[in-house]
Amino acid sequence: MQQQLGPDIAHGRLEAADIASGFSDLHPPLEAHEALVEADRCYFCFDAPCMQACPTSIDVPLFIRQIQTGTPLAAGRTILDSNILGGMCARVCPTETLCEEACVREAAEGKPVKIGMLQRFATDRVLETGDHPFDRAPETGCRVAVVGAGPAGLSCAHRLAMLGHDVTLFDARPKAGGLNEYGIAAYKATNGFAQAEVDFVLGIGGIRLETGKVLGRDIHLADLRADFDAVFLGIGLSGVNALGAEGEAAAGSHDAVAWIADLRQTVDLAQLPVGRRVVVVGGGMTAVDAAVQAKALGAEDVTLVYRRGRAAMNASRYEQELAQTRGVHIRCNLAPRRILAENGHVTGIELERTREEGGSLRYTGETLVIEADQVFKAIGQQLVADGLSNETDGLALDGGRIRVDGERRTSLSRVWAGGDCVTGGSDLTVVAVEDGKVAALSIDTALRAAAIPAGLAGRLLDAATPLHAPER
Template sequence: MDGIAAGRLDEQQYTQNFGDLYAPLDRHEAQVASDRCYFCYDAPCVTACPTSIDIPLFIRQIATDTPEAAAKTIFDQNILGGMCARVCPTEQLCEEACVREAAEGKPVQIGLLQRYATDTVMGQGKHPFSRAAPTGKTVAVVGAGPAGLSAAHRLALHGHDVVLYDAKPKPGGLNEYGIAAYKTPDDFAQKEVDWLMQIGGITFRHEQKLGAQITLDGLAEEHDAVFLSIGLGGVNALGLADDGLDNVVDAVRFIDTLRQSEKSSVPIGRNVVVIGGGMTAVDAAVQSRLLGAENVSIVYRRGQDRMSASTKEQDHATHEGVRLICNAQPVAVHADGVDFEYTADGPDGLSGTGEVFRLAADQVFVAIGQTLGEVSLDLDGRKIAVTGPGRTSRAGVWAGGDCAAGGEDLTVTAVAEGRDAAEDIHATLMNGA
C-alpha cells in the first residue's frame, strides 16, 4: 500500500490531463466539416444511429448556418444529444456507416458536428420544447441516468407529471458518476440535466433507492405508471480467495470517486493493474495514468478483438501509455501483485494453459461487469425481461437502459429506450390500453 498516494502531479498537470479530450469545432470548422456530407437519401448513418437522428438534415442545417435548427433536429430524437456527442462510439455507429468512410477511410465528423449544434443551443440557455397541457397523470421514473432522463423529459413533454427518483445525491447516473472525467469536463453532465429540466413538470427526489426508501409496490400504488432505469448496481467480484484485499477496488467506484473529487485528492498507485476489457476498464486505466501512475496494464481474459471497448478507445489507452495484455485471467491477488494464467479460447470455451506470470501492482481495479439488484419482475438472463418498448412482466411497469434485456450497454441506446418507453407509457395512459 506504500505505493498508493494522492497529489503525484502539480495542479497545472491535473488541469491539462483532465481537460477536454477532443477540442470542439468552431463555426468555420463546422462549416467546412458539414460540406463533406453527401446528404444521402436513405442515409446509412441514420440507420446506424440507435436514436435515429436525421443526420443528413442536421448537417445540412449546419451547412446553411442554422445550428439552432440542427440542434432541434437532434433533440427531437435524442434529448441528451450533447452528452452523446461526447461519449457515443460514433466510430462504430454512424461514422462507420458513413459513405465517406467506405470511399475514403475518413468519415464526416458527425459526432463533432452534433456537439457543435447542441452546444450552441445549450450555451444560449434555450430549451426548444414546451410542455403539452397537463394530463393529470403521474409517472414514477426510477433512476436518473440516460434512460430515466430521456423518459422523464418525453413524459413531461406530453404533459404528465414526473417524479424522478435516484439513489445518488445528484441526477445523471452513468453520465455523472460513471464516465471518464476527461470526456465530460466543466461539469457538463449537471449542466445538461439542468437544461433538460427546463421542460418543467419533473420533480427530482434524491437518495431514494429501490428496495430501501422506495418499493415497486408503493410506486405502483402512488403513480399511474412506473419506468425503471436503475442500471446495474451490483459489481461482479473476481471470485478469488484474496479478493478482499484493500488494494483491490471496484473500477466503477474509482471512476465515481474521481468524478466527484478534486483530482489531486484521489490516491493512485505507482503500479496499477486493471482487470477487464470494456469501456470501464479503459476509463479506469487511462485516468490512472492521468493521475500519475507510472505503470498501468489492462489485462483481459480473451483476445483483443473480443474486447468490448472500441478500437478507438483501445488506441487511446495505448497512446496514454497503458499496456494491453490479452488472453490472461487472474488466479491470485497479493499485496504486491496479481498472478495471471495465460488462456486459450477454443471451441469448448476459455481454458487456462497452466503458464502463470505475475504483474507487480500496488493497486488493482476490477472492471468485469455489473449485476442487477433484486427486483420482483421476470428476468431474461441477468436483466429485466421486456417486450416491445420496455414493457415488463408487470402491468403498468416499464424498464429500459442497462437494467433491461436487449440492446447495447451504451448511453445512446439507453436514451432511445427511455424515449420509446415514454411514448408507449403515454399511449397507454391516454388510451387506457
Template sequence: MADRQHEDGIIAGRLSPDAYAQNFADLHPPLDEHEARVEADRCYFCYDAPCMHACPTSIDIPLFIRQIATGNPLGSAKTIFDQNILGGMCARVCPTETLCEEACVREHAEGKPVQIGRLQRYATDAAMGEGKQFYSRAAPTGRRIAVVGAGPAGLACAHRLAMHGHDVTVYEARPKAGGLNEYGIAAYKTPENFAQAEVDYVTAIGGIAVEHDKALGRDLSLSGLAAEFDAVFLAMGLGGVNALQAEGEEAEGVENAVDYIATLRQAQDMAQLSIGRRVVVIGGGMTAIDAAVQARLLGAEEVTICYRRGREHMNASEWEQDLAASKGVIIRHWLQPKRVIAEGGKVRAIEVEYTALSDGRLTGTGETLTLKADQVFKAIGQTFEPAALNGSGEGLALDRGRIKVDAEGRTSLPKVWAGGDCIAGGDDLTVSAVAQGRDAAESIHRALEE
C-alpha cells in the same frame, strides 16, 4: 514527479496542479463555426443515410449536418433533440467510431468519416449555451408517472412524458441526477460539469420533480409506486460488480473500477486522489479503458490492462484501445486473474494465467505470469441487483439476470415499464438507454390515453 522519494504505494498528489489540469482537459476541444461548416461540407447527404440507420436514436444526421452547413446550428440542434434530448452528452461519449461514423460512406471510401459526433456537439452546445428550449409542455393531463433512476433512460423518459403534459417524479438513489453520465464517464470526456448542465437543460421543460437519495428497495417499493402512480418506469441501471473469482481479491488496493471512476468524477481536486505506481486493470470494456487511462493521467507510472481474450473480442472499440495506448497504457490479451498477492494485507502483485480457446471455449493453459501491482481495478462487468424489487408483490420477470421487456419497454407487470442498462438485451450504451427511455414514454402515453 513530485514524490520520487516516496516508496512504492498508493498515494495522492503525484503530479503538479498544472499537470492535472492539462491531463483532464477536454479530450476533444469543440469545433468553432468555421471548422464545423468545413466539416459539414464533407457530408454527401446520402439519400439512404447509412449513418442514420446506425444511430440507435435514429437522428436525421444528413439533415442536421446540412443545417450546420447552411449556418443554422439551432435548427440543427432541434433536429438532434427531436430524437435524442441528451444529444449533447451522446456527442461526447457515444462510440461514434462503431456506430454512425463507421457507417459513413466517406469512412468506406477514404477511411476518414465525417466527424458526426463533433458536429453534433457543435449544434447542441450552441442551443444549450443560449438556453434555447425547443419544447413546451402540453396541457396538463392530471396523470402522474414515477421514474426510478435519473440516468439517461430515466431523463429521456421523463422529458418525453412531460412534453405530453404528464407530471413526472424521478427518484434517484444518489445525491446527483445523471446516472452513468454523472458518475461513470471518464472525467476528460465531460469536463466543466456538463452532466449537471444537461440535467438542468432537460428538466427545464417543467413538470419533472427529482427526488434524490431515494432508492428502490430501501426507501421505495415497486408495489407502492404502482399503487400511487398511473405508471412506473424503471431505469435504475446496474448496481452490482462482478467478482474477480481470484484468491486474495479482498486485499487492500483491490477496488471496483466503477466506484473509483465515480469518486474521481466527484473530486474537486485531482491531487487528493490516491493512485498506485503500478496499476493493473482487469477487463476489456469501456470501464476498463476509462479506469486505466485516468490512472495514467493521475500519475501512475505503469498501467496494464489484462483481458482474458484477444484484441478483437474487447468490448472497448479500437479507437478507445488506441487512446489508451497513446496514454502509455499497456494492454495484454489472453490473461485471466488467478491470485492476488498481498503483503500485510496490501496488494503487491497479481498472478494471472494465460488463456486459450479450445473448441470455442475459453480455458486456462496452466501457464502463469506475475505482475507487480500496488493497485488493482476490477472492470469485468456489472450486474443487475434484483433484490431492490423484493417485497413488491408479484415478481417481475427477469431474463439472464435483468428485467424482461417487450419491444415497447413493457415489463411483465401492468403499469410498469423499464429501460436502460437494467433490461435484458441492452448494449450498455448511453444512446441506446436514451432511445429506450424515449420509446417507453411514448408507450406509456399511448396506454394512458386508452
C-alpha cells in the same frame, strides 16, 4: 475508497498543471468555421446509412445541412428531438462503430464526416442559449414515477413531461445523471457538463426530482404502482461482478466503477491517491477509462489485462488505441488467479495464460505475476434486485435482468423499464436514451387510451397492459 492506503499509493504524483492537461477535453469543440468546412464534406445521402446506424435515429443529413446553411440552433433541435441527451452522446458515443463507421465517406476514403463533433457543435449552441427548445403539451393530469435518473430515466421523464404528464423522478444518489455523472471518464465530459445537461432536461417543466431515494428502502414498487398511473424503471446495474480470486479483499483492490465515481466527484484531482503500479482487469469501456485516468493521475506503470484476445474486447478499437497512446499497456489472454498481498496490501496479481480453441477459452496452466500497488476490477455489473424482491412473482427476469418487450413493457402491469437493467440492455448512453423515449411513447399511448380521469387510470391499465408481452 475507504480502504487503508498502501505504501505506494499516494496523491500528488504529478503537478496540478500536468493533471489538468491529462483531464482536459478529449476532443476540443469545433469552431464555427471548422464546423462549416466539416459539414461541407457530407453527401446528404438519401436513406442515409449513418441515420440507420444511430440507435436514436437522429436525422443526420438534416442536421448537418442545417449547420451548413448557418442555422445551428435548428440543427440542435433536430438532434434533441430524437435524443434529448444528444450533447452527452456527442461526447461519449462510440461514433467510430456507429454513425461514422456507416458513413459513405468512411467506405470511400477511410475518413468519415465528423458526425459526433458536428452534433456537439449544434447541441452546445442550444444549451448555450439557456432556453429550452421544446414546450409542454397541455397537462393530462396523469402521474408517472420514473425510478433512476440516468440516461434512460432522464429521457423517459423528459418525453413524458413534454407530452403533458406530471413526472416524479427518483434517484438513489445525491445527484441525477447516473452513468453520465458518475461513470464517464472525466476527460470525456468536462466542466460539469453532465449536471448542466440534467438542468437542461429538467427545464421542460413538469418533472420533480427526488434524490437519495433507494428502491426497496425509501420507495417501493408496490407503493409506486398504487400511487402513480405508470412506472418506469431505469435503475441500471448497481452490482459489481467479483473476480472470485483469492486476496480480492486486500487493501488496494478496488471496484473500478466505484473508483471512477469517486474520481468524478473529486474537486481537486491532485488530492486523489493512485498507485505507482496499477493493473486493471477487464476489456470494456470501464476498464479503459480506469486505466487511462490512473495514468493521468500519475501512475507510472498501468497495465490492462484481459482474458481473451484483443478482438473480443468490448472496448472499441479506437478506445484501445486511446489507452495505448496514453501510456497504458494492454495484455491479452491473461486471466486473474489471485491477488498477492503483504501486510494486507496489494503487491501484485497472479495471472494464468489462456488461449481460444474453437471459440472456447482454454486455461494453459502457465502463470505469471505482474507487480502492482492497486488492482481495479472492471469485469461487468449486475442487476441488484433487492428493491424488486416483493414483485418477483409478477416481474419477469431473464438472464438476471428485467424482461421487456419492444415497447419496453415489463411483464408487470403498468410498469416499463429500460437501460442497462433490461435484458439485452447495453452500457451505451445512446441506447438507454432510446429505451427511455420508446417507453415514454408507449406509456403515453396507454394513458391516453384509458381516456378516463387520472385517478382511475391505474385500474384500467391493469387490464390493458399485457402481463406477458413479446420479449424485446
